[in-house]
Amino acid sequence: MTRTKIGISIQGTSIYLDERTVVLSEAIVKKWKVPVNHTITLRFGSAKQEVRVVPASIKNSLRLNATLASKLGLHQGAxxxxxxKSGTGTLSIGPLIGVMISRVYAGSSDRPFGAITAFAKELSDACAMFGAMVCFFPPGEMHGSAQSVSAYSYSNGSWSKKTFPIPNVIYNRLTSRKYENMTNVQQFMKDAKSKYGAEVFNEKYLNKTEVFEALRKDSSLHSYLPESYLLKNYQMLKSMSSRHSVLFLKPITGSLGKGIIRIRKEPDNTFTCHFANLSGARRQVFPSLTAVFQALSGKLKSQRYQIQQGLDLITTGGRPIDFRALVQKGAQGQWDITSIVGRIAGSQHFVSNLARGGTLAPVKEALGKSTLGAQSRASTLARLRKSALDIAKGIETQIDNHFGELGIDLAVDNTGKVWLLEVNSKPSKDDNTPLNNERKIRPSVKQIVQYARYLAKF
Known part of the structure; x- marks a missing residue:
């Protein structure tokens, strides 16, 4: 489809321009064969308004009455x-993208969305670049059977709250399962899809067990998967310990490296456990595996853990390295690699998350500094890229939810083999940024808008 961009021009009520009349550039009227002087449907998001189009010699502009603009949530200069579409007699403008966010700090005009305000502004700038509009709303504004949503948008240098139609595309950036599972939030997403045909992507959090069980169904992905199960009992711990000298226990709903436990069998048949915490890792030695399980039994009652084979990871200066691949869909609706960065664990930690003292390095630099042999380095980057794409496609095939971006954490062992650590359906908007502070729109943000435009058929 040939794409046409227009600027919104809002005017006060006049005898020429009322709520049911819009003025459109003559060139666009001709290009799209828009009928003039009889009624068609103007559509923005879920909103529809019967209007009459009047052509005028104005350049790339849609001029409309202030009352109609307010009803649609449009601002001057959008x-x-x-x-x-002649078949339905519909003149569509958009797309309108809605972003579900966890909270709004109404008293803070500079940072109304807290830590993600800069990302929200960047996304708004990307929308202006690509011909789209974006609005942001927290759980309290989501209701089943809603015909509109109260949301925040950025225009003319500031954030403001107004009423918008149900968006064409909804992007879930809720940062907790508690918010995501609220009845009103679930009903809002369900109704937006079924009643208004909205596309909702990154619909839900993934948990570690769900990911590994899903990917295990595809034999072509088995080589990426360390042995990994939902820990159910002592017998499973004993069985895994007999096969692997190092094991990891990971909370199945955890993030940022919280709560990870490393269990290592020592030559004298004792077991050393390292417990990840903010200041580093607490170390404790146990005389037997039974003693380890007894010490963990309290944690196992309150949290479910994934038990995973430990890997002999490449290191730099004795610190383990892993990799975060950001895989996104873009303008053609296909998975692509937006970025891969190396993550080097902090000196007192065995996990690489930035929240645990890890540092970022460009992928080639991380591989170059690593214990991996020089001959393996060149092919390893290609293998990282291929594995990230294979895993994203596997998630899409095996899990019945819509995802448009995934953070895929990968590891490389000392033989150069690539392994999957975990998949994150809410990749941080800071964790994978390019390693500079230039205030320009990141490729990852542009991809979100281009994919939304693809979904909305604009």
Missing amino acids: QLCIHY
Whole structure:
């Protein structure tokens, strides 16, 4: 489809321009064969309004009455795509993208969304670039059977709250399972899809057990999967310990490296456990595996853990390295690698998350500094890229939810083999940024808008 962008021009009520009349550039009227002087449907998000189009010699502009603009949530100067479908007599402008966010700090005009405010502004800038509009709303504004949503948008240098139609595309950036599982939030997503045809992506959090069980169904992915199960009893711990000298226990709903436990069998048949915490790792030695299990029994009652084979990871200066691949869908609706960064564990930690003292390095630099042999380094980057794409496609095939971006954590062992550590359906908007502070729109943010435009058929 040939894409046409227009600027929104809002005017006060006049005898020429009322709520049911819009003025459109003559060139666009001709290009899209928009009928003039009889009624068609103007659509923005879920909102529809019967209007009459008047052509005028104005450049790339849609001029409309202030009352109609307010009803639609449009602001002066908004840049949107436009197309006309003669079969349905519908002139569509958009897309309107809605972003579900965890909270709004109404008293903070500079940072209304806290830590993700900079990302929200960047996404708004990307929308202006690509001809889209974005609004942001927390769980309290989501309701089943809603015909509109109260949301925040950025225009003319500031954030403001107004009423919008149900968006064409909804991007779930809720940062807790508690918010995501609220009845009103689930009903809002369900109704937006079924009643208004909205596309909702990154619909839910993934847990570690779900990911590994799903990917295990595809034999072509088995080589990436360390042996990994939901820990159910002592017998399973004993069985895994007989096969692997190092084991990891990971909370199945955990993130940022919280709560990870490393169990290592020593030559004298004792077991050393390292417990990840913010200040480093607490170390404790146990005389037997039974003693380890007894010490963990309290944790196992309150939290479910994934038990996973320990890997002999490449290191730099004795610190383990792993990799975060950001895999996103873009303008053609296909998975692609946006970025891969190396993550080097902090000196007192065995996990690489930035929240646990880890540092970022460009992928080639991380591989170059590593214990991996020089001959393996060149092919390892290609293998990292291929594995990330294979895993993203596997998630899409095996899990019945819609994802548009995934953070895929990968490891490389000392033989150069690539392993999957975990998949994150809410990749941080800071954790995988390019290693500079330039204030320009990141490729990862552009991809979100281009994919939304693809979904909305603009």
